[in-house]
Amino acid sequence: xxxxxxxxxxxxxxxxxxxxxxxxxxxxxxxxxxxxxxxxxxxxxxxxxxxxxxxxxxxxxxxxxxxxxxxxxxxxxxxxxxxxxxxxxxxxxxxxxxxxxxxxxxxxxxxxxxxxxxxxxxxxxxxxxxxxxxxxxxxxxxxxxxxxxxxxxxxxxxxxxxxxxxxxxxxxxxxxxxxxxxxxxxxxxxxxxxxx
Numbered sequence: 001x002x003x004x005x006x007x008x009x010x011x012x013x014x015x016x017x018x019x020x021x022x023x024x025x026x027x028x029x030x031x032x033x034x035x036x037x038x039x040x041x042x043x044x045x046x047x048x049x050x051x052x053x054x055x056x057x058x059x060x061x062x063x064x065x066x067x068x069x070x071x072x073x074x075x076x077x078x079x080x081x082x083x084x085x086x087x088x089x090x091x092x093x094x095x096x097x098x099x100x101x102x103x104x105x106x107x108x109x110x111x112x113x114x115x116x117x118x119x120x121x122x123x124x125x126x127x128x129x130x131x132x133x134x135x136x137x138x139x140x141x142x143x144x145x146x147x148x149x150x151x152x153x154x155x156x157x158x159x160x161x162x163x164x165x166x167x168x169x170x171x172x173x174x175x176x177x178x179x180x181x182x183x184x185x186x187x188x189x190x191x192x193x194x195x196x
């Protein structure tokens with residue numbers, strides 16, 4: 001059983017690991033970097049996470065859980081599909097405002113060097129986003145809230161790819177405005193046909 005102090009330390013390790021992955025990638029940080037941020041010795045990190053792979057899998061799991069909560073909150077707060085897509089897009093804008101990229105984009109860039117368990121978790125994360133976006137778009141089609149000229153699966157792929165890609169480009173060029181314009185363009189692109 002994990003005691004309260006141990007749980008706090010574990011949460012702190014995961015928080016800093018997420019920031020390191022989102023800014024440096026999987027290969028770009030070590031337990032020494034984490035030790036400096038958390039202010040504990042490396043053996044203490046190994047106590048909680050024996051390997052870097054276990055640490056990153058746990059970090060990705062926490063990240064995924066936050067998105068699952070966000071999906072529920074978005075659906076509860078917004079009834080219109082375009083508003084839901086907007087709210088989803090703003091999550092990417094928040095990351096850019098914090099100076100970090102998407103954890104999964106950072107891992108996807110390193111796909112060929114990360115362990116298989118992370119590849120599987122990454123694919124599961126992205127499939128979950130595509131399924132949610134497809135469902136949002138499909139519901140929007142039924143209600144006349146989005147363009148009827150798009151297949152929900154293709155629309156979901158477009159939203160996810162546009163946001164992930166523009167976040168990478170905005171960070172690389174240090175031009176956050178690019179992501180803002182993609183965010184605005186998505187809503188315009190998916191507006192329902194006027195004669196629906």
